[in-house]
Amino acid sequence: MQTALVRRPWLGLLVILAPVLLVAMDGSVLFLVMPELTTALRPTADESLWILDIYGFAVGSLLVAFGSIGDRYGRLRLLMIGAALFGISSAAASFAQTPRQLIVLRALMGIAGATLLPSALAVLGELFPDGRLRSRAIGIFAAAFAGGFAIGPVVAGQLLDRFWWGSVFLINLPVVVVFLVLAPFLLREVRAVRRGTVDVPSVLTSALGLLLTVYAVKRLAAGGLGVTPFVLGTAGLLTLSWFVRRQRRLEYPLxxxxxxxxxxxxxxxxxxxxxxxxxxxxxxxxxxxxxxxxxxxxxxxxxxxxxxxxxxxxxxxxxxxxxxxxxxxxxxxxxxxxxxxxxxxxxxxxxxxxxxxxxxxxxxxxxxxxxxxxxxxxxxxxxxxxxxxxxxxxxxxxxxxxxxxxxxxxxxxxxxxxxxxxxxxxxxxxxxxxxxxxxxxxxxxxxxxxxxxxxxxxxxxxxxxxxxxxxxxxxxxxxxxxx
CATH class of the missing domain: 1.20.1250.20 (MFS general substrate transporter like domains)
Known part of the structure; x- marks a missing residue:
């Protein structure tokens, strides 16, 4: 019995590392895939950049918001929902027929990824109440995330040598299935008493401001000076400025x-x-x-x-x-x-x-x-x-x-x-x-x-x-x- 109690935290850590590796790998897995993907889907230069970076924008702009949601409704519950969504959107992305379909599905993968990272860290903290062991576990967590991002292109290269470009997403499925099966047995629910609520306008304006600003930069690079990039860029910067001012006024800012x-x-x-x-x-x-x-x-x-x-x-x-x-x-x-x-x-x-x-x-x-x-x-x-x-x-x-x-x-x-x-x-x-x-x-x-x-x-x-x-x-x- 004592041995099982000692093993449980480390087995739980292994289970948690599975979705962490996936989220990290999918941030870099397309770096070597783009030439073959370009041949298959024929995206424009602008669409190619969106295929690559919409995932990171979705993850980055929603991490804090999903951290708050997990505190209120349960980290493990959010982790399970996010893993399932990540698997479904990955499977769909594997068979995308157009660049726009792939962009939308990559965005969904990013939204799912934003639920996984903060929840995984919180659940990890529950597994290791001892501070020394927790620091070691967090170090392993960070190394796994870094390693996942680093090996993403390597894994993609090996898959593309044998399969079509969509296999780099399809490989996520078995990992997600194993996680969904084992997580309920090895991990426990974690909630925190959090003051205030998630400020929805802050979430929307931060994401919208970033997307408009970056889209303007892309249009400027692809087509030169014009009315569209100027208008969109100005709107994006104004939105981000409003977001910052709102954070200063809120009692519990995002x-x-x-x-x-x-x-x-x-x-x-x-x-x-x-x-x-x-x-x-x-x-x-x-x-x-x-x-x-x-x-x-x-x-x-x-x-x-x-x-x-x-x-x-x-x-x-x-x-x-x-x-x-x-x-x-x-x-x-x-x-x-x-x-x-x-x-x-x-x-x-x-x-x-x-x-x-x-x-x-x-x-x-x-x-x-x-x-x-x-x-x-x-x-x-x-x-x-x-x-x-x-x-x-x-x-x-x-x-x-x-x-x-x-x-x-x-x-x-x-x-x-x-x-x-x-x-x-x-x-x-x-x-x-x-x-x-x-x-x-x-x-x-x-x-x-x-x-x-x-x-x-x-x-x-x-x-x-x-x-x-x-x-x-x-x-x-x-x-x-x-x-």
């Missing part, structure tokens, strides 16, 4: 924006967002480069991402112990430094090669990504009063998901803009240009050069951002600060 008055907290949140943005954008662009420019099979392209995935996962595991010795300031400076240096190696990619530089880039930048996953939440929580730690943790968690979506949306749009300006006679995407019958070799060569230039410009912008954040980390955080 997001406590006053926390951003603390510079260390703000830096921690930006550190949660920018590295994920860099990772998602460069993984997506590099995946296209490997397949559409260098002509590598998808399986080989996927295997090239393995070293970076291993480095990232190992870094997540060892970072907490290292931070205890070197301090948070040194860790954040190292985080941004490794990402910047690693990504600058992508400047050596060209239309003729650069595979070794790509592998080196993912390995070096992977150290920075792993540090980001491990220290952001703790740094954010430590920077605010104890009674506001829950709000700080929720914002930190949200920043990761929004970073994933914004990376492809904004940085991907930057690369698309450079491509359009440098290759106006090519198709809207490089993959379309390469696969269009009758396209002249000269046009294809110009399109490939334009794509590589867009990749390089994006990398330089990201590296400058990380360099700036490294300097701010050194200046704003006390040298003695630890976890």
């Amino acid at each position: 997001i406590d924006v006053t926390l951003f008055r603390d510079r260390v907290f703000s830096l921690a949140i930006v550190t949660g967002l920018v590295p994920l943005a860099a990772w998602s954008a460069t993984a997506y662009l590099a995946g296209i480069h490997l397949q559409s420019v260098l002509g590598l099979p998808v399986r080989q392209a996927a295997l090239l991402a393995v070293p970076g995935a291993v480095v990232l996962t190992v870094t997540c595991v060892v970072t907490p112990a290292v931070v205890g010795r070197i301090g948070v300031r040194a860790a954040l400076v190292a985080c941004h430094g490794f990402v910047a240096v690693g990504l600058l190696l992508l400047l050596f990619l060209d239309a003729d090669g650069g595979i070794g530089w790509y592998v080196g880039s993912t390995a070096i930048a992977g150290i920075g990504y792993g540090i980001s996953f491990s220290v952001v939440a703790d740094t954010a929580v430590a920077a605010v009063p104890t009674e506001r730690g829950g709000s700080a943790a929720a914002i930190a968690e949200t920043s990761n998901e929004l970073g994933n979506a914004l990376g492809i949306a904004l940085l991907g749009s930057l690369a698309a803009l450079v491509y359009r300006l440098q290759a106006p006679d090519a198709a809207s995407t490089l993959t379309e240009t390469v696969q269009t019958p009758g396209m002249s070799p000269a046009t294809i060569a110009r399109a490939e050069a334009a794509f590589v230039l867009g990749l390089h410009v994006t990398v330089v912008v990201i590296a400058v951002l990380h360099g700036t954040l490294a300097v701010l980390s050194a200046r704003w955080i006390r040298a003695s600060a630890t976890r």
